[in-house]
Amino acid sequence: MSYYEQAMPPVRDQRLKIGDSFSGLACEILDCSKSGCMLTRNRLFWQTGACQMALTLMMAATVERAAIVMHGPIGCGSQLHALSVQTNKGKAQRGKSPVPPVWLSTNLQESDVIGGGEAKLRQTIEYADREFRPEIIFVVSTCAPNIIGDDVEEIVRSAQESAAAHVVSLHCPGFKSRVVASAYDAFYHGLLKHLPLSPEPWRDFVPHAENGPQGDLKRIEYENVKGRTINLWNATSIGVKDEEELTRLLGALGLKVRVFAEYSSADEMRLVSQAALNVSMCNVHDDYMLSFLKEKFGTPYLIAGMPIGFRDTRRWLGAIASHFGMEEEARRIADAEEERAKAAIAPFLPKIQGKRVLLCGGVVRVGTEAIVLKELGMDVLTFRAYHYDNGADEIYERVAEEFPNTRLSVSNQWFEFCNQIKKLKPDLVVSHNGTQGLLAKLGVPAVQLFDADKSFFGYGGMFSLLRRIVFTFKNTSYQKRLSAHVKFPYRDSWYEKDAFHYIKN
Numbered sequence: 492m493s494y495y496e497q498a499m500p501p502v503r504d505q506r507l508k509i510g511d512s513f514s515g516l517a518c519e520i521l522d523c524s525k526s527g528c529m530l531t532r533n534r535l536f537w538q539t540g541a542c543q544m545a546l547t548l549m550m551a552a553t554v555e556r557a558a559i560v561m562h563g564p565i566g567c568g569s570q571l572h573a574l575s576v577q578t579n580k581g582k583a584q585r586g587k588s589p590v591p592p593v594w595l596s597t598n599l600q601e602s603d604v605i606g607g608g609e610a611k612l613r614q615t616i617e618y619a620d621r622e623f624r625p626e627i628i629f630v631v632s633t634c635a636p637n638i639i640g641d642d643v644e645e646i647v648r649s650a651q652e653s654a655a656a657h658v659v660s661l662h663c664p665g666f667k668s669r670v671v672a673s674a675y676d677a678f679y680h681g682l683l684k685h686l687p688l689s690p691e692p693w694r695d696f697v698p699h700a701e702n703g704p705q706g707d708l709k710r711i712e713y714e715n716v717k718g719r720t721i722n723l724w725n726a727t728s729i730g731v732k733d734e735e736e737l738t739r740l741l742g743a744l745g746l747k748v749r750v751f752a753e754y755s756s757a758d759e760m761r762l763v764s765q766a767a768l769n770v771s772m773c774n775v776h777d778d779y780m781l782s783f784l785k786e787k788f789g790t791p792y793l794i795a796g797m798p799i800g801f802r803d804t805r806r807w808l809g810a811i812a813s814h815f816g817m818e819e820e821a822r823r824i825a826d827a828e829e830e831r832a833k834a835a836i837a838p839f840l841p842k843i844q845g846k847r848v849l850l851c852g853g854v855v856r857v858g859t860e861a862i863v864l865k866e867l868g869m870d871v872l873t874f875r876a877y878h879y880d881n882g883a884d885e886i887y888e889r890v891a892e893e894f895p896n897t898r899l900s901v902s903n904q905w906f907e908f909c910n911q912i913k914k915l916k917p918d919l920v921v922s923h924n925g926t927q928g929l930l931a932k933l934g935v936p937a938v939q940l941f942d943a944d945k946s947f948f949g950y951g952g953m954f955s956l957l958r959r960i961v962f963t964f965k966n967t968s969y970q971k972r973l974s975a976h977v978k979f980p981y982r983d984s985w986y987e988k989d990a991f992h993y994i995k996n
């Protein structure tokens with residue numbers, strides 16, 4: 492049975508060759524990934540990791556006119572208070588109504604863990620449908636119902652019989668995966684199982700217009716538009732400015748761009764199958780959904796790396812253009828854009844030359860960004876990816892060529908990161924968002940590896956990132972003063988050990 496036919500999505504730990512504990516050279520990472528030894532690596536000591544449900548919620552909270560039913564203890568939904576600020580801003584930036592998502596919790600108690608939570612779940616779905624009239628009700632299944640064996644899928648199926656909204660289950664218990672990126676699959680699995688992804692007659696098109704000469708003209712016009720339409724996939728780390736930059740570049744090729752699945756409504760998602768090509772900027776985000784769309788609707792897809800820096804933006808644009816037979820046009824666009832961008836970044840380059848940088852974050856982004864920063868003249872000391880899977884092999888082939896003697900790691904452990912920073916004393920850390928406060932306490936200047944409010948992709952992104960780095964170097968007294976007054980909870984003896992002392996092969 493294919494993953495798409497199963498009621499529950501697979502976790503990445505099952506679906507891919509994956510690892511989260513590694514330290515060594517890039518060529519060793521590749522060997523380890525290909526031989527399967529990545530799966531067996533572990534640690535003798537762990538600090539806590541993140542819960543995959545948090546990331547699934549981040550995506551679900553962006554969907555327009557949706558209600559979220561958290562099936563679990565009340566605490567599992569606590570991040571939704573903060574999330575609604577972020578998603579409201581994202582909606583407003585995209586010209587959508589900044590209405591926060593409605594969310595409810597089944598508030599499971601000890602007695603429910605003994606007696607089961609199915610009745611509460613059914614009542615909460617019915618209440619959400621009746622009171623708020625959402626278009627979609629996301630039912631988020633957390634750890635507790637998965638441990639006690641609630642049949643969430645059956646409740647969703649039976650609730651759908653009487654609900655006006657689409658009822659979409661999102662199975663994402665935190666305990667089930669060590670890899671947070673499983674969250675993307677959990678979100679997409681819910682969409683592909685429970686939402687209509689094909690246009691509907693009378694709502695999206697007029698069926699009898701296809702008859703007669705007028706209908707033929709309309710059909711030809713429609714097929715032309717569909718043949719030039721690209722779906723860009725934007726999961727979590729890709730903000731509106733990046734969407735705009737990529738839409739601008741693809742627009743220059745005469746292509747029509749639609750962006751999925753964050754900040755889309757049920758009406759927009761119905762049209763997801765009406766495109767000539769699906770394009771993802773990161774296999775870690777979207778490969779699960781894109782393979783489904785290919786299998787179900789025959790839509791080809793392209794995962795051609797992240798368009799960061801001159802080389803990768805040219806490569807990305809060229810790969811899309813070659814699908815439409817427009818390689819020459821893409822080359823001309825890239826030439827013109829590079830000329831302009833090189834002039835714009837020239838004043839910044841002397842200010843970053845030779846600065847020692849450490850990178851940390853998602854596997855594809857850190858690899859790509861490290862290559863770009865090296866190209867611009869920075870000294871890349873090391874970088875660490877939060878996890879590794881075999882989808883990243885292609886980019887790490889290039890990493891191995893660019894950094895043959897640099898020691899890299901696969902780690903999401905803060906105690907190891909602290910150790911590395913104390914030892915290496917980088918001039919700059921380019922790090923996953925959420926870590927900036929801790930880095931300031933360590934006394935190092937930092938910029939975010941991604942930020943949904945800022946620009947990273949394409950030529951505009953290159954300029955914007957460099958400007959942020961230069962600005963960060965201008966005044967580092969805040970980090971210095973803060974670090975003088977903060978003590979981390981590790982003994983001095985920890986800093987004498989190797990940062991990856993606890994990784995066992």
Ligand code: SF4
Pocket residue numbers: 542543544545563566567633634635663664665666
């Ligand atoms: S790990 Fe489980 S209990 Fe904790 S927040 Fe995630 S889903 Fe809830």
